[in-house]
Amino acid sequence: MINVHLPVLREEVVSYLSLKKGDIVFDGTLGGAGHTVEIIKAIAPTGKLIGADLDSQAISTAARKIESEGLKKYVYLVKDNYANIKNIIGRFDIKSIDRFFLDLGLSSNQLERSGRGFSYIRKEKLDMRFDQDGDLSAYDVVNEYSEEELKDIFYRYGEEPWSASIAKAIASTRQSKAIEFTDELVEIIKQAVPAKFRYKGHPAKRVFQAIRIEVNGELSSLAKALTDAMDVLNPQGRIAVITFHSLEDRIVKNHFETFAGKCICPPDLPICVCGAKKRGFILTKKPVIASREETEQNPRSKSAKLRVFEKL
Numbered sequence: 001m002i003n004v005h006l007p008v009l010r011e012e013v014v015s016y017l018s019l020k021k022g023d024i025v026f027d028g029t030l031g032g033a034g035h036t037v038e039i040i041k042a043i044a045p046t047g048k049l050i051g052a053d054l055d056s057q058a059i060s061t062a063a064r065k066i067e068s069e070g071l072k073k074y075v076y077l078v079k080d081n082y083a084n085i086k087n088i089i090g091r092f093d094i095k096s097i098d099r100f101f102l103d104l105g106l107s108s109n110q111l112e113r114s115g116r117g118f119s120y121i122r123k124e125k126l127d128m129r130f131d132q133d134g135d136l137s138a139y140d141v142v143n144e145y146s147e148e149e150l151k152d153i154f155y156r157y158g159e160e161p162w163s164a165s166i167a168k169a170i171a172s173t174r175q176s177k178a179i180e181f182t183d184e185l186v187e188i189i190k191q192a193v194p195a196k197f198r199y200k201g202h203p204a205k206r207v208f209q210a211i212r213i214e215v216n217g218e219l220s221s222l223a224k225a226l227t228d229a230m231d232v233l234n235p236q237g238r239i240a241v242i243t244f245h246s247l248e249d250r251i252v253k254n255h256f257e258t259f260a261g262k263c264i265c266p267p268d269l270p271i272c273v274c275g276a277k278k279r280g281f282i283l284t285k286k287p288v289i290a291s292r293e294e295t296e297q298n299p300r301s302k303s304a305k306l307r308v309f310e311k312l
């Protein structure tokens, strides 16, 4: 059975975006256009959606889906990084937007059918690039980063407690032969972590996440995109982001708190010197998570968190 990508928290996203006819929406993660199609239906015929994805296969899939729904005339699609939002909208002579949406991470298509080594349960070449024109691949990271650099990214981006042992095992293995495939890397990780200390879930999960984040520069793109989206957002405009792990969620939470005017001065200072300024408010005091029904239908939704911000 072909496992299609099911859009996560679809109804919640549409409801929180509170869309109206004529809105200009930036969807930075088109994927299979699951959310996109719902958004376009709500803003057409007077609105426009600018959709971006780094993956040209995702752009083709999204374009086909949008066309099959008869919605093509309401969209501009670009293969680009959502972090370039200012430049992207400028290309279409758009100066400001009403809604900004991101559904982070990777799609089921990328995980299960791209052949790019995103999954630790398949034997595929170590690649992990969303953008096939990107310079850095998982192969480069695994075979060319120093042991110290590997340890650092496994710890920072994977929160992997065995980062030092795994980095050491990789450095030692590649002395005799380059590590080319996912299954080789999985085996090295398994050997490096004593069985009795293996945590819940697959032992390679955290390291694969860390390498993917590094290859695609995911955290820096997210931080830049939020800052720049806020600048080009119209008054009463909204930003909605779905994250899938704690590092992404922390970035979104911290940015929204800063936008909401949270002072970050040390508590003993008599006056605020950090320049905190309220530019809007957080609509989701706690992140919105998937219902039991959704997590049963779509296990990917289990770790999803949706946060939404509205500009003053």
Ligand SMILES: C[S@@+](CC[C@H](N)C(=O)[O-])C[C@H]1O[C@@H](n2cnc3c(N)ncnc32)[C@H](O)[C@@H]1O
Residues within 6 Å of the ligand: 005, 006, 007, 008, 028, 029, 030, 031, 032, 033, 034, 035, 036, 052, 053, 054, 055, 058, 080, 081, 082, 083, 103, 104, 105, 106, 107, 130, 216, 221
């Ligand atoms: C979870 S999928 C989106 C799924 C989509 N919302 C749907 O319902 O079909 C995430 C997509 O974001 C893309 N992506 C990841 N980082 C990106 C970036 N920095 N800029 C543009 N696209 C990115 C991936 O290639 C992937 O197609």
